[in-house]
Amino acid sequence: ETAVKIGVLNDRSGIYTDLSGEGSVIAARMAVEDFGAAAKGIKVEIISADHQNKPDIASSIARKWYDQDGVDLIVDVPTSSAAFAVSDITREKKKVFINSGAGSADLTGAKCSPNTIHWTYDTWALAKGTGGAMVAAGNKKWFFITADYAFGHSLEKDTAAVVKAAGGEVVGSVRHPFPGTDFSSYLLQAQSSGAQVIGLANAGGDTVNTIKQAAEFGITQAGQSLAGLLIFITDIHALGLKTAQGLVLTESFYWDLNDETRAWSARFAAQHGGKEPTMVHAGVYSGVLHYLKSVEATGGKDSAAVIASMKSMPTSDPLFGKGSVREDGRKIHDMYLFKVKAPAASKGPWDYYEKLATIPAAEAFRPIADGGCPLLK
Amino acid sequence: MFELLGIPPQALFGQLLLGLINGSFYALLSLGLAVIFGLLNIINFAHGAQYMMGAFLAWMLMTYFGIGYWWALLLVPIAVGASGVVIERLMISRLYHLDHLYGLLLTFGLALIIQGLFRNQYGVSGLPYTIPAELSGGTNLGFMFLPNYRGWVVLASLVVCLGTWFTIEKTKLGAYLRAATENPTLVGAFGINVPRMITLTYGFGVGLAALAGVLAAPIYSVNPNMGADLIIVVFAVVVIGGMGSILGAIVTGFGLGIIEGLTRVFYPEGSAVVIFVIMALVLLVKPAGLFGRTV
Amino acid sequence: MSATGDFILKAERLTKRFGGFAAVSNVDLAVERGTIHALIGPNGAGKTTCFNLLTKFLQPSDGAIFFNGRDITRMPPADIARLGLVRSFQISAVFPRLSALENVRIALQRQRGDSFDFWRSEKALNRFDGKAMAGLDEVGLAEFAATPAGELSYGRKRALEIATTLALDPEMLLLDEPMAGMAQEDVSRISALIARIAENRTILMVEHNLSVVADLSDRITVLARGQVLAEGSYEVVSRDPRVVEAYIGVGHG
């Protein structure tokens, strides 16, 4: 019998609590159940902790988990900075890290690691989805409102590249301090720039505030569109449809995609106070399931063997369908472009999205050769 | 048409106006701090948390009781002010005979508790609060589209600030307050109920924070952290204005809002630190602050 | 004592304006070395302001100050103390949480120069203890050596302040109402003390206790409304009708 210990490390008090948090633990537990671990002689224990979105806390918890508590696998870890920290330690301690919550495409690019798999989405894929699809729909002129730190810069850079590649044009951008409260000044600048799309290269509370104030200044009514480059269904939930309507965004999962996602989500919501799952929750489920399959396949939990098996075996689950894990650690599946419904079009809570397009797996993610992952040399 | 440093004048006016709106919040918050500091000699670190409570309470009234904005504007400052009264009676009042830094530490702790509790209960993603119907929409000023609500914020804040200033600097009550700041024992020995005055003042200052919170709820995201970083900027505002002075708090609040607004246009990267840079300059040139009295 | 012309402290045309109000205007003051010089005058005459100007706690609006022939008009206060011109305060100033002994020792420690020697043990200060005790004894505070200064009564705080000031061994002392609030017995004791320390120092003092002024001072300058009203020995000054009217009053013997 193999005893596996899984650590769910994510935000349980901060800005990403709702999109990761306890929901990820529930998702991991559902994966263990659905896999039927006990019946297969695999004993799984799940523990969890709050990394408060800080790399230092994430790294010290990960260190302690690996050194002292015998954890084999860490999952989730939203916030890229924390994800990098955990990735480094996982590599040093030769364990397994499946990231679902973080965005940075560097996790499988310049900073890739043999022990890290990036599951659900990344900024490149979001930029590709939102940027590419918007330009394709004829919205060629872009203006960026960017959070003034590394993450915001890279989000802007990636998206601008996609926009330009698709034949669009960037007419301007402005950088706001992080975190900010008042965005009206930047919105005014965006408004007078003559852009068709205002790309929000920020995250969390900043994005929420920008959208809220855009509604106040009548930005969308005046004909400009807002494109969220890193925004989740939980943010839409917080904003309310009245404010968020018309916003365009990309995600890899939506509870209301098909029968299978609806069935799974119903089970999830029952355990999570009626809240529907986010793509991060879905990713945790899917990742843990695939990990357990590989443990079963290799007959043990030796990290190197398990990871090799995870990369060679195709993935398959009710949430993301069929997919694969690339050599650089990137999990590949379809992505979707959604538009937020108007309040009148919504049938109830959590009925928020209208699907505009599916970005097929093959195109959704950055080609492996472009990432510059040193593992491949 | 002429341009100013590459910015068309309309845009500039627009930005100035927006700065003024932000300044309204700085002014209201630093006024509350100055009032509390003035009498209790305590830096109310919980001010940001109480501002947040104001916004949340408005949201709760709306969500749980269907009570709208206008009532919230009245009820919330009273309710949060009352919580301030309780805090003052139970905790802060025990610290007056001690070094002032204990007050700072106590309210810092309170801020952590209040923010933590709200975070536990409501998460941090923020909650929606809509602009009251009477104030929705906007006015086209020619150079910009001014949401009516923002115009209202400036107006409300000006009225409250000037009213408070007048009361403290020009009335007998204000004289008691100022005297009690320096030597409560002696003022008590003149026959004035100093403890009650102090308690009510704290309640009032906290009420001002809550009022700012209600005003902010419709335009900024209502979330537990909304006051945490803001309060540090307000501290800097207060240092620049000079703590002894109510007028200083108000004028500097509005002024810095405008300066910050302009920085957003000319050098947005610097807008986060411009107030701190000004603070450093003021400290170099006039350590007591622009309106401060040297004691 | 006759004028030798050796002036340790000289102020010329000293002026201080607060807004439009001139608290001190065009005061010429010359203090002869080795004397006790008193500065008297009605309340609000500008005596304390003069002190503040001389020790640079206030910056003069106009005029010049010379100490030992050196122009100190633009010198910061701490430097002036180092030159040997030290003041006491009208409202008593002690270190409330330090013991009386430590209060005096802090002043004695000044002789070592600025003690930025954070690497040395404070045991180095033990060598001042004898002197500090002697200083306390002089003002009658020996038995309170270990008492925190904040717990001393008002009069004793004043005494302690004088002991502390003396410990600096200054060449010249400015005392602002050293007897204020002191009990009679202390007045006599402190008078005697001042007379004794004046033997090899110069003292400029402000004092309202006329008998003390009469006993101690070699020379007196009377200020009124910021200006010099009269100057001379006690006998001369106290008979000046303007001084009697403005300051001494008719009821006083």
Add this chain to the structure above:
Amino acid sequence: MTVANTETHPVTLPADLRISTPRHHVVIFAGLLGLLLVAPFVLYPVFLMKVLCFALFASALNLLLGYGGLLSFGHAAFFGSASYVAAHAAKVWGLTPELAILLGTGAGAVLGLGIGALAIRRQGIYFAMVTLAFAQMVFFFALQVPFTGGEDGIQAVPRGKLFGLVDLSNDLTLYFVVLLIVFGGLLLIYRIVHSPFGQVLKAIRDNEPRSVSLGYKVNRYKLAVFVMSATLAGLAGATKAIVFQLASLTDVYWTMSGEVVLMTLIGGMGTIFGPLVGAAVIVTMQNYFAGFGAWVTILQGIVFVVTVLLFREGIIGVIARWTKKAL
């Protein structure tokens, strides 16, 4: 505190007032060293190193707060900047750990000089607010300049080889190096407090104008102690960067400044050993409650409030009162 009923108080002879190093201080320092030498064989060394780094940080703050009477609410600026500089030096420039730490400490000192020169122009709570505001400025700076890595911080800092010889990747080896640094720092602080310089500091804290009138250049003393405190905070931060192989925004954020004040407060302001105990308590608490999310903050808040209201002297302060000994 000695309370003297003046008239009945026995005359104290000068000999009793002589300054000497109390024997119990020597004993406690020795005992502490002994304990810390054995500890890593019982407890998780990484945890112990964290406690040690924070103990030094809190002691540095205590030097300023407890003995200089200046409450800095922005000490994270020095801790964090030093941590960034040390991490950058070790990772990008490839310096050996001792050089990286030295460089980081120097950064703390320089920053301390800059901020201190301005901050000491105000007293009391103004001082607290000014330091807080400056620290926030440093935070924004750290967030925006490229070399700090923004949100990501500087990660995967190599621990390297001490003097190019001793490999520090082993936790235990590193522990003893950290112990040496921190213990040295603590002894230095002890000496500063009990030096002629420290005596002048006490006087300034008590009555500033009087100190000026005695001829002390008060601002230089305040600046000196500020810089010393900033330097030692820097030493703590730089060491921490090497231990955890990471420098991040947390280290410069204002909550860090608050945390270290809390450590000092709960251990006992103005006591030698208080900050040590405070650091141990808070780090343990954070460790233990890491899984409880927002409750860590709430709990810290409660500790703050309770300590201020009921327990002002802090743990060591209370013990000092019981035993009637300066600790």
Add this chain to the structure above:
Amino acid sequence: MVEAAPLIRPEAGTAELAVRDLHGWYDESHVLHGINFDVRPGEVVTLLGRNGAGKTTTLKAIMGILSKRTGSVRFMGRELIGLPARAIARAGIAFCPEERGIFSSLSVEENLMLPPTIRDGGLSRDDVLGIFPNLRERLQSQGTKLSGGEQQMLAIGRILRTGAKFLLLDEPTEGLAPVIVQQIGATLRTLKQRGFTIVLVEQNFHFAASVADRHYVVEQGRVIDEISDAELAANTEKLHAYLGV
């Protein structure tokens, strides 16, 4: 030292203020050890004593601004122990502290007008300015910008406005020029004629002798002797011993 003097135990009854066995503490330190004395209506009574004898503390204890006090202080038949300072002030006692207590954030005028009027019959603002003309010129300046002596005038002046007829004055002549001292002496005599009752703490014995009806000598937190003005000449020797003159 003096030979043990009999403890004063005057009988109550006619007294406006009767202090009995008053003990007082600063935090832990016990400073007053059973003070007893009486003040009759319309009288000026001084407390004399060396520095640190407990004179100021006695006034503070009467005024209710000492951290702890026990015993009995009856004012017009009403017990004051246990009342907060503001109630004592409202009962008609006004206090002028030795450190003057001028407020720096208030102008001279505001300082003067600060204490609320307790009852009718106080001096008017102009009366006060008539007594202390120095103040008139400086009404708009910041309170603590006044000279030491001017602050003293302000501190006395403001309590005369309140209408309180019972004054506790702690060293009111300290730091005042002789002319002003004489003026204050005259003022006190006028007040006395107007029916004020005054407890005066004084170091300036000549001044005290010129205004007071009776003197109590305080030593080590106890009243050790009582001398009436009439007996003064006969008792100078003893007083000198008490006060170390």
